[in-house]
Amino acid sequence: MLDIRWIRDNPEALDAALKKRGAEPESASLIKLDEERRAHIARVQEAQARRNAASKEIGAAMGAGETEKAELLKAEVGELKAFLAAAEDVERELDARLRDALARIPNVPLDDVPVGEDEEANVELRQTGEKRQFNFQPKEHFELGEALGQMDFETAAKMSGARFTLLNGGLARLERALGQFMLDLHTTEHGYIEVNPPLLVRDDAMFGTGQLPKFEEDLFPTARSLTEKERVSKAVFEALESVQNEKDRVGEKDFVVPVHDRINALLENEFLIPRHERLWLIPTAEVPLTNIVRETIIDHDYLPRRYTALTPCFRSEAGSAGRDTRGYLRQHQFYKVELVSVTDADSSLDELERMTKCAETVLERLGLHFRTMVLSTGDMGFGARKTHDIEVWLPGQGAYREISSCSVCGDFQARRMNARYRVEARPGQRSGGEKQTRFVHTLNGSGVAMGRALIAVMETYQQEDGSIAVPDALKPYMGAIDVITA
Template identity: 55%
Template sequence: MHDIRAIRENPAAFDAALSRRGAAPMSDQVLALDEARRARITAAETAQAEQNRASKDVGAAKASGNEAEFERLRALVADKKAEVAAMQAEARELDQKLTDLLLTLPNSPLAEVPQGADETDNVELRRWGSPRALDFKPLEHFDLPAAKPGMDFETAAKLSGSRFVVLRGAIARLHRALAQFMLDVHTTEHGLTETITPVLVKDEAMYGTNQLPKFAEDSYRTTNGWWLIPTSEVTLTNTVAGDVLEESALPIRMTAHTLCFRSEAGSAGKDTAGMLRQHQFEKVEMVSITRPEDSLAEHERMTGCAEAILQKLGLPYRTVVLCTGDMGFGAQKTHDIEVWLPGQNTYREISSVSVCGDFQARRMNARYRPAGGGKPEFVHSLNGSGLAVGRCLIAVMENGQQADGSVDLPPALHAYMGGKTRIDATGALV
């Protein structure tokens, strides 16, 4: 959420940031609500002071025996009390309207973020690895003979509908191995603390990481009011909600492997084949909580953590910085990592790593106490996929495919697969 004081001090900069996002200027509307709210607060405070003075005078009038003055002052106290209550109620209503408006406005992009309208304006930063030169026509993951026995979309549709999958046998084990491998690398090499969190959360948690109110239709809600998390960014980030941390406790670096749930509202007809876009999937998430001055360096570090997983698996990828028109609602800057999928002959997103500044911290009221003294300041939050497990499964299968329909597994996974090195064309581990 935006800092109202910053908007007051520089409304032009606020509008310029919204303009870079393709949004209309909002400072006039925001500041009008803010001014009306502050006016009601001031008026309520003035009326409260008048009520307090009149209350003191009531006792004096009673003591002096001036009954007429006593009655006048008592009526005045009652009137001022009602006036104060009404003005305070108006101030609360205006404050809620202001908060509701601010909650719908996206984060301000950093100056270094490239201007653009959509993904075609993203800027490539680097590439790693080279796609294999194949002497056969590569298949997409769902058409691979090695995958077909263990990747059952028909049964999943019978159970749950479209955009679900049942995994069996070698494919199920490979999926599990990938998540375990990611957690092991992040915890032993990257210094992240493994965390197990709920997948059901309250409204406050979804507001804290900006899924609400704007993106309610993208998530699932239970009949008793819980939300199924779209990613453990929600739970990991909200572990510090309402806290005042000691500066010495920062940075906090966490990782979690969880089920994730998304309604995929607005994606009808997009990536309907295979496992690329599903309602239920798994991710290994990374979240960092830092001091403001450390967040940009942490962003680069987290991007490197995600890239390291792909490097260890030998999967070619490219890293891009998203333009203003393609960046997520809560981000100041985002790196997308796109893995090579030979079956599609293109790079596809497998990780998105974002720095959010204090945007989420203000929603959560998450602060830290500077070691040198002074009042608490808002922390900065960052999140990123480390990686999306299902998409990593797709990449391993497609990049490891052989002409006979089998799949060679990356050496980094052999120990996780019981020493097996391939999935043959019948779907068996060998």
């Protein structure tokens, strides 16, 4: 979330940043909301001051025997109290309107981010490793997996629908080995703290990292986290269904049941779930890992904090209809090793380079060819100021595909989470060496996506007979298995 004070002081800068992202200008509407809120607060403060002054004047008037004046002052105080009582609700509403509007504004890109509408404007930083040369036509991962009998899309679809996959045998173990390898690398060599976080989180956690409210359609709610519209629709359907069942039982001639009574009862008793009780399946471990510092003040010496987790991730893929429908590339449920860093304001850009290198090391150790890109303003995520994408080469597809995305968010998420750190005041700012607080900076990245790493290993290490050789880095995690065969 952006600082409204910065927006008031830099309206042109905000609109220019939004233009780079392909969005409409928002500064005027945001400033108008803020001015309305501030004007209301000023009226409240004036009313409070007048109430206090009038209360004192009542005593003076009574002491002077000015009964009529005292009664007028009492009436004025009564009106002021009524105004102030109603003003609290108005202030909450104005605060909520401004907060909701700010919550939907994307982060401001850094000056060195390439400007463009989409991925066509992304800029390549470097390539690492060599593409494997085959003396046969390489197959795609799903052809290999199905031929091995270890990647089953049909059975998964029977259980869960499209975009789910059942792995078994050697491929299931290979994916598990990838996760263990990544965690060991990041914790023993890269200094990340391993975390086993919750997979269900509340609204506040999703809001903190920017998934809510803008990207609700991309999330999987639990049954008790249905949207208001869904809950009302469900209530109406169940009410009508119960009415129909009752009608069928007693006969239409003797049936007298007000439908609206049934609907109201269901709404009141079953479907009014407070927002703070809603739970969502995490789309990435970025959500719980970043929220570790939510509503905390960290000592500067405690930074940076680096966390990693291997978790399942759940995404509805609402905006990807028709894309990558075959195979294991784009799933509703997948596993990923996540990297999250929390730094001070001066270290976050260096931390982005470090995090990117940590993710690249995974692919280097696996012997995979990849390239590292800087995303353009139009291809960058909502909360990011700058993003490095790592794209792995898939020989079967003959294309690069994203396998890791590392982003620096500045204090964008920290403002939503109220996450701060203490720093010593700079000379001249405060006297007596008092401490002050600043918002932390947050970063997140994939270290890396396990499903896509599995695909890359399968296609890169495939043999002419359809078997899959195990990369040297994974052999310690595979027991005695050097080659995965049918």
